[in-house]
Amino acid sequence: PVYQLLGGKCREAAAVYVHADGENPQAVAENVLAYMEQGIRYVRVQAGGYGGRHAPDVRPQGAPDGFYFDPKHYMRTTLRTLAHVRGVVGEEVELLHDIHERLSPIDAVGFAKEVERFKLFFLEDALAPEDTAWFQRIRQQCATPLAMGELFNHPHEWQPLIAKRLIDFIRMHISQMGGLTPARDVAIFANMYGVRTAWHGPGDVSPVGHAANLHLDLWAPNFGIQEWCRFDDLHYEMFPGLPEVRNGYMYANDKPGLGIDINEKLAAQYPPHENISWWTESRLPDGSPARP
Incomplete structure (x- = not known):
């Protein structure tokens, strides 16, 4: 197994976090409670996807179609959602939130201060990669743990943040950064x-990518948490050896390599669909594109 090649296991399984969303704070809280019943102890809370929903439509005439995002509306609704969820579930579960780099730097500073009272496990992607100098401002203002890195490519993007202790979790995308060896080097550094690891693991990471994340998680002494998306039975049939999650932990098998295979004949029956996700067409109230 790859974890053995890296130096052996530090742990038998990796704790995971999952995503809870909903149309309103009550729905989000219900989803968090449902995860807690499954043994999940880390849940990322979003209020209607990245940037929230139901923002007032104040676009100017002639503005293009798209998903309109209002930063102030997003901050208000997210704070209300976090307050409600924390009030319902108490402190027996760790909550996370992903800004997804949607705020201006100064708004991100203020938002990080506001969420400090909810005792998040971490606040993800508070800033865009081109704005990381602002992490110093956030550090000066609050103690909210910070996670960053899924868009990073070059060592000069992550080295200063880690060396200056401006982030608490590094969550790079393993294939984007160059694979297992660079990821091992980042974890050691x-x-x-x-600084702990929290590798990028959303639904658009393949089962093979999730297996790679897991082997690094089992090995790394500074493992923090692993993002996980739930797979259905078809995925487990298509990718034999896909890691399993039980009671909040992800487990690897003891097969060679990443322990996962691909049923190519079955996969060929499901060609990819070229669809555009709504959150990739986000626009600010005046119609201009929103990052990232």
């Missing part, structure tokens, strides 16, 4: 500065 981060360990020297007390």
